[in-house]
Amino acid sequence: LQCGPGQSRPSPRTAPGSPRRRGRRRRFAPCGPHDELITSVPDKKDSLCQQDDQSQGGDIDIFRAGSTLRDIWCLVHSLMPLCDSAHSACVSRTFLRSWRCHPKLIFTEETLGLKRTEARDFTSRVNQILKNHSDTGVKILEFVFDDRNNVNTCHLNSWLQKAVTPGIEKITLFLPWRYREEYNFPCSILLDGRGNSIWYLDLTNCAFHPMVGFDCLRSLTKLRLYGVCITGDELGHLISNCFALEELQVWCCMELICSTIPFWLQRLSCLTVSECDMLRVIESTAPNLTTLDFFGEPVQLVLRESSKVKHLKVGYSYTPNAVSYAITKLPSIAPHLKTLAIYSSSELCRRLIPQW
Structure with a gap:
């Protein structure tokens, strides 16, 4: 990965839009006053149904309750790409209900069906989708846009405020480089239990300033910060109560001078620090840290209780x-090393590496 004002990080994986079939459309007969799509219950004589009846004593129907059937439709709906999910909501009230609590909100030009000439419609499309959402049931939330989408930070705040609700598990925010100092990720959206279910947080090109006592990400297992304006103390405030944290990645965070990993992060096993130009010290006492990747100018590396590191990768420029x-x-800093990988762009080493 490369960083800098003139370079860009590869766009994260987004939900690909599924191609539309151009065959004949299947017509569904309306049922009842609401014209909802329905599926017929298999006849009791069907072999699969007979098998189910025998296993359940013969008196339990697999579609016994309407809620079970709605759950199936909601599951099918949640597996569809965003655009197809929105279109299907226009077909039936069953899909419309599940659309209003759709668990995956992934907002990119691709998932919104935007052409390059429609890039400025990003805001209006997202507004329309969130307006029709019920504010509940979101599990995965992603915002990926660039400068041509011309997204106002006030809109972004309102989107996060609406979509980040209790039960959310994954948040990805990928912003253009210029937002790095313009936009402060609002810590307030994680309060009142809304952040306690998040296990994955990925922030790109924004500022993040958690205060002392920040205690909103107790389920977090993976944290990725790229181009985030955050100091060493603020990073400490962020992770100090993340007792479930297993992987921490910090890329191009230019305000970091000292990074300290506390002892009580006992599940932390992987740490990556890359291209943080102002960084001078990395100190870790996490007892189960086994993999450490570092890229940038040489820094003081203090491992202490983390001396059990087995896999170390360093890249110097x-x-x-x-x-x-x-x-x-x-x-000597990591006496339990099994593998050591060294990258250097300024020298070619022909000497044999001694055994240790």
Whole structure:
């Protein structure tokens, strides 16, 4: 990954739109005053149904209650791409109800069906979708847009306020580079239990300033920060109560000077720190840290209780004797090393690496 004002990080994976079939449309006969789509219950003589009747004593129908059938429709609806889900909501009231609590809200130009000439319609499309959503049931939330979408930060705040509700599990926010200092990710949306169910948080090009006592991400297992304006103290406030954290990635966070990983993050096993130009010290006491990746200028590495690191990958750029430093110093810092990978763009090392 590369960073900088003139470079961009690869866009995260988004839900691909499914191609529409151009065959004949199947006509459904309306049922009742609401013209809802229905599926017929298999006849009792059907072999599968007979098998189910025998296993259940013969008196329980697999579609016994309407709620069970609605759950099936909701499951089918949740597996559809966003655009197809929205279109299907126009077909029946059953899909309309499930659309209003759709669990996956992934907003990209692709999922919204926007052409390049329609890029500025991003805001109106998202507004319309969230207006018809019930504010409940969201599990996955993603916003991915660039400068041509011209999204106002006030709109972004209102979208997050509406979509981040108790039970949400995954949040991805991918903003253009210029938002890095313009937009502050609102900590308030994680209060009142709304952040306690989040296990994945991925923020790109924004500011994030959690205060002392921040305690809103107790289920978080994976945290990824790219181009985020956050200090070492604020990062400490963010992760200090993330007792379930297993993987931490910090990329291009230029305000970091010292990064400290506390002892009580006992589930943390993977740490990646890359291209944080102002960083001088990485100190970790997490007892089960086994994989550490570092890319950038050499820093002071203090592992203490994290000396059990087994896999260490370092990449240095434009630093004289970086390879020599890595192969002579790092094994003593991490005596349990099994693999050490060294990358350097400024020197070519032909000497044999000593055994340790």
